[in-house]
Amino acid sequence: xxxxxxxxxxxxxxxxxxxxxxxxxxxxxxxxxxxxxxxxxxxxxxxxxxxxxxxxxxxxxxxxxxxxxxxxxxxxxxxxxxxxxxxxxxxxxxxxxxxxxxxxxxxxxxxxxxxxxxxxxxxxxxxxxxxxxxxxxxxxxxxxxxxxxxxxxxxxxxxxxxxxxxxxxxxxxxxxxxxxxxxxxxxxxxxxxxxxxxxxxxxxxxxxxxxxxxxxxxxxxxxxxxxxxxxxxxxxxxxxxxxxxxxxxxxxxxxxxxxxxxxxxxxxxxxxxxxxxxxxxxxxxxxxxxxxxxxxxxxxxxxxxxxxxxxxxxxxxxxxxxxxxxxxxxxxxxxxxxxxxxxxxxxxxxxxxxxxxxxxxxxxxxx
Numbered sequence: 298x299x300x301x302x303x304x305x306x307x308x309x310x311x312x313x314x315x316x317x318x319x320x321x322x323x324x325x326x327x328x329x330x331x332x333x334x335x336x337x338x339x340x341x342x343x344x345x346x347x348x349x350x351x352x353x354x355x356x357x358x359x360x361x362x363x364x365x366x367x368x369x370x371x372x373x374x375x376x377x378x379x380x381x382x383x384x385x386x387x388x389x390x391x392x393x394x395x396x397x398x399x400x401x402x403x404x405x406x407x408x409x410x411x412x413x414x415x416x417x418x419x420x421x422x423x424x425x426x427x428x429x430x431x432x433x434x435x436x437x438x439x440x441x442x443x444x445x446x447x448x449x450x451x452x453x454x455x456x457x458x459x460x461x462x463x464x465x466x467x468x469x470x471x472x473x474x475x476x477x478x479x480x481x482x483x484x485x486x487x488x489x490x491x492x493x494x495x496x497x498x499x500x501x502x503x504x505x506x507x508x509x510x511x512x513x514x515x516x517x518x519x520x521x522x523x524x525x526x527x528x529x530x531x532x533x534x535x536x537x538x539x540x541x542x543x544x545x546x547x548x549x550x551x552x553x554x555x556x557x558x559x560x561x562x563x564x565x566x567x568x569x570x571x572x573x574x575x576x577x578x579x580x581x582x583x584x585x586x587x588x589x590x591x592x593x594x595x596x597x598x599x600x601x602x603x604x605x606x607x608x609x610x611x612x613x614x615x616x617x618x619x620x621x622x623x624x625x626x627x628x629x630x631x632x633x634x635x636x637x638x639x640x641x642x643x644x645x646x647x648x649x650x651x652x653x654x655x656x657x658x659x660x661x662x663x664x
Contacts, residue, residue, distance in 0.1 A: 451640050
């Protein structure tokens, strides 16, 4: 299987399967001299790990990340960083009944059609368990970003669960860490809790909308054609399991606006250009404006549910299937720290690209 690597200069290759002995990432392109320990990465791993509350899968994994190379005496050396995460709570027997069947909504059938072989134990490589490696690599990116652009902040949060949307007028950013849904709207969190409890007990699942906001990013990141910042951000989010749509700024809603409504007016402030709005999501022509970068994506409902579904076997015979095991009733919850990690990797990649092309001196001064 090819194409397990993403990034231009900051490159991440993930490896491993859901029910194998371990999974992890090889991170190449990390600058030397950056302070990095396993504890620096573990704080992000703990946000994603399963079994933290009743709204996520009850698989119990410590998700303890090990740094096997690329760090000496607490600092990166500039050589490849190898990260490993041991699997400790696999229950492969849960998947014995589906070895010959395809789960509707899963990649089982397409993996079989492409490769002629698949790992039915949790989906193997297609499992969302793979995202643990991304979060570990994203922790490396955050460490580098902290040294290069200390004012940059990457914040992910849920804005909608099923038909229930958070109210921006209720947003309190301190609330994100105070509820199991990573939402800044405490009232929405209460509604979602009751809604998801009912779905979980019925054996069903639901989708969600996630938003990621990057504040403090410098202007000038990205390139006009094939390395647009929004292109790489969209691709990064779209690569996350179960994501079916991505927007930048107003996204699809921009189609409802007129040109006079959509164009963000510009004035000159004491420290540079000031924009009257941010319909563009902080990116124009593929290049960052210096405003907050806003990315939003839709996650489909978890396909592993206890409701009986019609399917076929590998022989093409009709069958019925119930997916046993431990699954997230709303996979969007644990997609939040994954999205933050992917955003961190993309932002660092573009900072390195920018520095390689134009250096770190003054450019395009206005006023």
